[in-house]
Amino acid sequence: MELYNRLIENPLFFKWIYHPTIEIESYWRQYLESNPEEANLILEFKSRFQKQLSYKNESLSEYEKRQLARRIISQLGSVDLHRKKVLFVRSIMRYAAVAIISLMLGGSLVYLYLPKDEVAFPIESLSLSQNISEPILILGNSREIRLKKDESELEYSANGAIRIDKEQVVRESAKSNSPSMNTLIIPYGSRSTITLADGTKVWLNAGSRLVYPSRFTDKTREVFLVGEALFDVGHDKDHPFIVKTKDLSVKVLGTKFNVTAYPEDQSIQTVLAHGSVELIKSKAGLFDRPVLLEPGQMGFWSKENNETIVSQVDVSSYTLWAEGLFSFADADLSRVVKKLERFYNIQFKYENPMDGTMIISGKLDVSKDQREVFEYLEKLTRLKFEKINAWTYVIK
Template structure:
């Protein structure tokens, strides 16, 4: 049985297309990361369905879904070389259109793109786990590196220019007039909290970086995030707070929300617990409106098809990590496993990838020793989390 027919016989593939959810997205993100050689083929097959669904109005039966899959498979095989040709034409037209826009609009548009480039030079760094920095580190103006406590660290900026590190070490900023750009690197297996100069408190999850100024002097308070963080924003009505990620931007005045924007995931999302936030994405056209989230809602941005969906959710499920435990209700095992991998800086592989679709409920105290946590996972799932070595587990 080839890959296409395996997908057709897999009910989770049709669920991914017809009944999408954050959990099923996480399952397939993990599956694609485990099968990188098949990832492009699988996404192409899925795209064929999504193109058809733009015109299909009635609900398809399981038989009709499989019949449609066969037709799409034949089409892929017949027009592969034509598709590549069309892609080249589209790229050529896109760059030609950009050139025309620059000629028409002139310096104003040039400044707009320059401003985006300034942000991109921070957000396009490699993922933290691929940097040479393997320990929690504060980097000041790309010149000075300060080691932080392993596991859990804490930073606090005072209005006098001091940086209090892990409640004991004080760093004096001799030049209060100069705003310095700082980078907080938190590799997998570590967590951190930081209180910014405006009083905003941020919880940084494993495998993340936060880039921020030593003081906020512009009309907006702007930080850049790669990874996941929970923000408790200090309210300043005359100076909005903006969280930029490689894919989405979140603008607020004063509120509490969680942002997950890991580079290796297909979906970036924001969850609002209190207040109101305005969300936009990088590929958004001038005709699209920004999304306003209400408390208890999640905005999920799909990087592949550049679409955003809104869900009503239990926010505790997405924010409890900062308190040292995971909450999950009827959740795919794959989603829980991914969080455990980041928290403990380990890698877990399924003997049978379909086990990742097992739905479980519970509350997991991840502050306990790994052996205790995985004993609980064994009893909860009926599977065996077998330890191969310090960094690797096999789920079977």
């Protein structure tokens, strides 16, 4: 039961059933060929779905899709689940990419929740494990390419070739003309810039990952995000660009915007620099409507009450991180500290927890030496940032 639940939490599985594309079909074909021992399990599950859909309206919400899936799971309850569990987990450990990367890194695809101090990979948590210490690019054929520790740069060409840090060139497999799904994993302490095949530029912040096709061939240009990224989208009115997170999708034609969707946070923030975007809830009900943003606005979606609040903000406070600057105005110290934890891959503890509520304003140039950054904060807050070990600091 648990293993089937993990599979249905994978958005690529539902996309394969409801809205298959060349990229999705290519991925699952490659996956089934590489995992013949799992092929019958996955195809049977898919077949049951399609039979059920012949009696139902296909315009189902994400919640209704999962409810239908759980009814199908109950029909499969007599199957030897223990045998399937062993095969499923074994496959996950070998193919921690794209749709199944979700399970290895904590959940389904972009539903990657995992507290930093945990080693297991439960579905319902989403931050990076400390075991993941180096940036990794995982190609559709499961090939892993290690990237530079601090900052890396990737650039895709229209024919699928990838230039890494302006030097190394990696080419897509010649065995298939179909684009593949790639996964870029950026752990805490690192950052990356990627130019997608359509010219869209993405700055990926620490503790984030992006799942995307090597080339866009569908009617929409879809990517999946966990963490934080700044997007500068190439305009194409006939092919909307969609950033999907666990709870929210951001749909655009061509614009620049920042999305913050860390799993441990209780909100998803979308800040629009220019252009226009609409925010669409993943579990939108019949009467839910997209929320439209104008330049200079932030859409703040709360996980607790499932509502989006729109407000005017200083856009630079949410986008300057891509230039190595942390800008904050009337922000809790705890919020600033959380950014530093992700940026440096360290942990802060408070001698007095109330210090985290201190309101501060300013800019941090994190391109400077780490000690200089902390000294500036000490002057600003009149607190001490004392080093305990390589990973831990105490604020007192």
